[in-house]
Structures are given as C-alpha cells and as structure tokens.
Amino acid sequence: MSTNSASHSAAPAEAPFLPGPILLLGAPGVGKGTQAQILVAHFGIPQISTGDLLRAIRNDPAKASTPDGALAKSLMDRGQLVPDELVNQIVANRLTEPDTVNGYILDGFPRTLAQAQWLDAHLVQINSPAPIIAVEIQVDEPQLLRRITGRRTCPKCNRIYNIYFNPPQVKGVCDDDTMLLCQRADDTEEAFQKRMEEYRAKTLPVIPHYKAAGRFRTVNGDAPLGTVSKDILCALKDLRGVSSDCSASETGVR
Numbered sequence: 001m002s003t004n005s006a007s008h009s010a011a012p013a014e015a016p017f018l019p020g021p022i023l024l025l026g027a028p029g030v031g032k033g034t035q036a037q038i039l040v041a042h043f044g045i046p047q048i049s050t051g052d053l054l055r056a057i058r059n060d061p062a063k064a065s066t067p068d069g070a071l072a073k074s075l076m077d078r079g080q081l082v083p084d085e086l087v088n089q090i091v092a093n094r095l096t097e098p099d100t101v102n103g104y105i106l107d108g109f110p111r112t113l114a115q116a117q118w119l120d121a122h123l124v125q126i127n128s129p130a131p132i133i134a135v136e137i138q139v140d141e142p143q144l145l146r147r148i149t150g151r152r153t154c155p156k157c158n159r160i161y162n163i164y165f166n167p168p169q170v171k172g173v174c175d176d177d178t179m180l181l182c183q184r185a186d187d188t189e190e191a192f193q194k195r196m197e198e199y200r201a202k203t204l205p206v207i208p209h210y211k212a213a214g215r216f217r218t219v220n221g222d223a224p225l226g227t228v229s230k231d232i233l234c235a236l237k238d239l240r241g242v243s244s245d246c247s248a249s250e251t252g253v254r
C-alpha cells in the first residue's frame with residue numbers, strides 16, 4: 001500500500017478544540033486570573049484582564065498622571081469600579097491586537113450590565129466569528145477573604161500564588177524568575193468588603209444577561225485548581241456545542 005493511499009484511508013485527525021471568545025465571571029478572589037493563566041497555557045489564546053490593564057496604567061508614571069489614570073488609581077485603591085467608558089475603550093483597543101484572532105479569555109470584564117451590552121454590540125460591529133460565552137466561578141465568601149489576603153503576585157510574569165493554598169517554593173520569591181512577590185494595594189480586608197459590595201450591586205446583574213442568551217454556565221471554584229480547570233473546559237465545550245467525552249466533577253458544571 002502506498003503512503004498516499006494509507007493517508008487517505010486513515011481517519012481524519014480531530015481538530016483541536018478552540019473555544020473562541022470567552023469570559024470568566026465571579027467575585028473578587030474566586031480564581032479568574034489563576035484559571036485564565038491555565039487556559040492560556042492550554043489553548044494558546046491570550047488573557048485580557050481589565051484589572052491588569054488598569055494596573056499597568058496606574059503603575060506607568062506618564063499614564064497615571066493623566067486625568068483617566070489618576071481617576072482609575074483612586075477608584076481601584078478603594079475597591080470601586082472605574083467608569084464603563086474608560087474600560088470599554090481599553091478593551092476595544094486590546095481586541096484590535098492580532099493575537100486575539102483565534103479567541104481570547106476576558107478576565108474581569110464585563111462587570112456591569114452596560115459593559116456586557118456594549119461588548120455584545122462591539123463584537124457584532126467587529127464581525128467576531130462567534131459570540132462571547134460566559135463561565136462563572138463560584139466560591140463562598142469566607143474562603144474568598146483568605147484567598148485575597150493570602151494572594152501574592154510576581155511583578156514580572158504576573159504568576160499568581162497564595163501563601164496559604166499555593167505558595168512559591170521559596171517564601172516570597174517567584175518560582176519562574178526569582179523576582180520578589182508583591183501584594184496588591186486593594187488586597188486588604190477593607191478594600192475586599194468594598195469590592196464585594198460593588199460585585200453584588202453591579203456585576204451580579206450581568207449573569208441574567210448571559211443566562212437569557214443561553215451563553216452561561218457556573219462551575220464550583222472551591223476545589224483543587226485542576227478540577228476547576230477541567231470543569232471550565234467541560235462548560236466551554238458544552239456551550240460551544242462540541243460533543244466530547246468530557247465529564248465534569250460531581251459538584252462541577254451547572
């Protein structure tokens with residue numbers, strides 16, 4: 001049998017699953033950033049964290065001294081949301097980057113109903129190949145506070161650690177690049193309470209928006225990292241109508 005005919009008779013290779021544009025929703029500290037980093041490694045699509053983009057503005061002296069930069073800094077440090085128009089513009093600019101063509105993971109956006117409505121309209125306007133799908137990660141509030149106050153981040157590679165649940169090998173130092181780990185200015189108990197208030201008042205109303213559109217699933221975030229990732233993967237396949245042998249964990253996808 002020639003090589004040629006053998007290749008013709010072989011079953012076609014299954015195309016790897018790519019989820020397209022997706023978003024992770026959830027209260028402060030549920031693990032959106034942590035799971036987004038795992039999904040980036042799995043799918044090779046970028047993470048777009050509006051929190052990270054805003055912190056980059058805040059930490060850049062030239063940008064932080066503009067009226068938008070100064071406003072963003074003061075609101076973020078108090079745990080309040082920055083204005084929709086500013087965040088929408090930042091996201092619109094980021095979505096023009098070529099690395100978003102195969103999909104992307106929005107982390108922390110949208111977090112108001114107005115942002116969700118803007119995003120749907122914007123994706124139609126830019127001819128997005130697929131609408132956005134949303135996965136909410138759920139964790140109880142007492143656990144969230146421990147996650148927030150224990151969080152440490154590498155200022156160079158943004159890798160996320162937790163001194164209680166996911167510590168670095170050497171205390172206070174990033175495993176990947178030996179940089180000293182930092183604690184975020186808004187990771188205090190006081191700012192956390194404000195962020196939770198903002199979440200309840202402004203972000204929870206986003207959920208019915210995606211539920212009504214049939215583009216929403218919830219996963220349990222109070223489980224080992226790998227279990228949460230597996231459940232998110234199952235939820236994404238389900239939402240994109242991909243048949244698979246994916247079996248979510250017992251408390252997994254809803």
Ligand code: AP5
Nearest residue numbers: 028029030031032033034050051080082108147151161162
């Ligand atoms: P942002 O940076 O988006 O903060 P957030 O939404 O409060 O989310 P966090 O980053 O705190 O939590 P996370 O869910 O990513 O948790 P992580 O994975 O790190 O926003 C900051 C501010 O920017 C806002 O307050 C606002 O001012 C502004 N902003 C941003 N976007 C905006 C928007 N769209 N509109 C207006 N304003 C906006 O995990 C937390 C910890 O838990 C880590 O230590 C991690 O190691 C640990 N952990 C994670 N998973 C697990 C697990 N399964 N088990 C045990 N520990 C775990």
